Amino acid sequence: MAEPSILPINLGILGCAGIGKKLCRAINLIPDHATLAAIASRSPDKAAHFAAANNFPLTAKVFNSYDAVLNHPDIDAVYIPLPTSLHLKYAVLAAHNKKHLLLEKPVAMNVGELDTIIEACEDNGLQFMDGTMWMHHPRTTVMREFLSDSQHFGDLKSITSCFTFAANPNFLENDIRTKPDLDGLGALGDVGWYCIRSILWATNFELPKFVIALPGPVLNKAGVILTCSASLHWEDGKVATIHCSFLENLTMDVTVIGTKGTLHMNDFVVPYDENKASFCTATGSVLNGLETGWKTEPKNHTVVTDLPQECLLVREFSRLVSNIKNNGAQPEKKWPAISRKTQLTLDAVKESLHNGFKKVEIVN
Known part of the structure; x- marks a missing residue:
């Protein structure tokens, strides 16, 4: 055909x-x-x-x-x-x-x-x-293969995702992402969106049962979020943590941990090089006999692409x-469904943050 x-x-x-x-x-x-x-x-x-x-x-x-x-x-x-x-x-x-x-x-x-x-x-x-x-980079597909490998990764247990950058004073004063009437979701909507998406991606887009915003957020005078963190929880015991900020050094890290393996990514939103992107994996990690080093070191993987993401x-x-x-x-x-799950989770984090860090259940 x-x-x-x-x-x-x-x-x-x-x-x-x-x-x-x-x-x-x-x-x-x-x-x-x-x-x-x-x-x-x-x-x-x-x-x-x-x-x-x-x-x-x-x-x-x-x-x-x-x-x-x-x-x-x-x-x-x-x-x-x-x-x-x-x-x-x-x-x-x-x-x-x-x-x-x-x-x-x-x-x-x-x-x-x-x-x-x-x-x-x-x-x-x-x-x-x-x-x-x-989401469209070929690295994302290759990483999914590792997370789906029960022999080398096992069962997913926890995820940590962090996206921060240190905004200059002009950004913090004038950028639309700091204005409640323009992009009122602030850092949570901007960089936090990526953190939430990475966590949902790692879980094959299984929504968490509930989320809890963590104490210590930073808001500007207009009440817009500049820094926040949250924990996400699933019925089967999986947990995840996000941290997003306009006030900290540029960082784009994701760590996904299973019963047998671990995946690390240090540039998940924007690869260091637009023509290739890397990640590392580890399986069955243990220290050497004297506990002076690792017996098996993580493996680095590089995925080349003909086109930027x-x-x-x-x-x-x-x-x-x-x-x-x-x-x-x-x-x-699938694309609107993925967007909706990301927005649902983001909404729950915001609700928890503004309601005394109480647990907020997510209903699809």
């Missing part, structure tokens, strides 16, 4: 957010999959400058309103990197205008908003995907959209 035809999609971008530059570069690296077809900003000059600076083709449309992109008949899909508080409005408008949706994380202010977005996409037969790029995200999203548009395929449901 012949493979279904996959044609490039026309993608429009709402807003000129800094992270959008990364996506533009990715699209320009894979022109057979997607085209930068439109950019919108409330400032026409800003949109035009963004298009020029990010190598939009001369055929691309430059609009001074988001609605203009959403109403344009030639746009197949939109990427929305707007402040999280605006996601509900424009994601639903996009769906009602039959635009497939690539939505930057955190995808919504809460799971109720996300459910409205997902329902709008489902009602219109549209693909939904969030912008968590590391953001290109792989765009390629997969474009493949799904093109298959729906040109071949009558159905949207892939």
Whole structure:
């Protein structure tokens, strides 16, 4: 049977957010999959400058309103990197205008908003995907093979995930991620999203039974989270810990521990090198007889990729959209389901943090 035809999609971008530059570069690296077809900003000059600076083709449309992109008949899909508080409005408008949706994380202010977005996409037969790029790196697939190996990893018991960076004073004062009316989830929604996603990924997206935010969070004067930690708990005894912060040195660590093996990753969100990514594993680890060293050292593994992970995200999203548009395929449901589980867990951590660090059960 012949493979279904996959044609490039026309993608429009709402807003000129800094992270959008990364996506533009990715699209320009894979022109057979997607085209930068439109950019919108409330400032026409800003949109035009963004298009020029990010190598939009001369055929691309430059609009001074988001609605203009959403109403344009030639746009197949939109990427929305707007402040999280605006996601509900424009994601639903996009769906009602039959635009497939690539939505930057955190995808919504809460799971109720996300459910409205997902329902709008489902009602219109549209693909939904969030912008968590590391999920699409081939390293992620290789690591899954180790975690699924009962002989070398065993049964999953615990996970620790940490993503921090030391923001400068200007960021802490002016960035949208520190403003309650823009990205009010703060560090939890920004870097904490990745921590939660990594933990859910390690559990094969089994939701925890409950979460408990840990004492000691740091909030700014407006009440936005700058640093927080939480523990996650499963019915079978698995436990996990997240730590996220805008106030600490850049760290992107994940450790997954089983009954027989351990997996370590030190750059899980952004690999040290975009052309390759590493992780290490250990099985049956013991100390030597005198306990002066390890009898068996962990093994390092490197996974090479022809394309950066953001290109792989765009390629997969474009493949799904093109298959729906040109071949009558159905949207892939796993991506909105994964986003929803991440948002549910994030919501529970936030609720616990703001309610005296009480246990918050998660109901799917």
